[in-house]
Amino acid sequence: GTGSYILDLVAKTPVAEIHLFDGDDFLQHNAFRAPGAPTKEELNESKKKTNYFHDIYKNMHKNIISHGEYVDEENINNLLTMDFVFICIDTGAIKKEIVSLLVEKNIPFIDTGIGVNVAESSLIGTVRVTLSTPSKSDHLKNRISFNNNEEDDEYSTNIQIAELNALNASLAVIKWKKYIGF
Secondary structure, three states: OHHHHHHHHHOOOOOOOEEEEOOOEOOHHHHOOOOOOOOHHHHHOOOEHHHHHHHHHOOOOOOEEEEOOOOOOOOHHHHHHOOOEEEOOOOHHHHHHHHHHHHHOOOOEEEEEEEEEEEOOEEEEEEEEEEEEOOEOOOHHHHOOOOOOOOOOHHHHOOOOHHHHHHHHHHHHHHHHHHHOO
């Protein structure tokens, strides 16, 4: 969800290229966490999320490259050609590898996170945006979670809270624009 809103905002800037990495298919639960309103027919196509968003945003930005696969040990080095990376994933194992590689290679990035919990029959939520730069990355271990423990997090139950995804993306893109001096 957050990544699709980041795409929506970054596609409206003059960046040279935008690379999309995700192995998921675009399904109904994704549609409720993303900008826009796909048709029933589009949802039934079961396209890769990256292809779905590429097809929409190619109308606004020429150089959107779809990688319909998860970042993993075999393709992680594709990130080495990037000037900046937005990380919008919730699983810890590969996230830790991505963060380590980007820090080691001095590639700036923003990691986003969302947490939603039930407290006294109400939902409470948090959004987190963490910037790492070549000159500042010592704070990451205190800010980014690499756990896969989702038992206490309602977000993992596909709760539909697109507004938190949009807020998280907006804060991430604002932080990125400040960093690059946009």
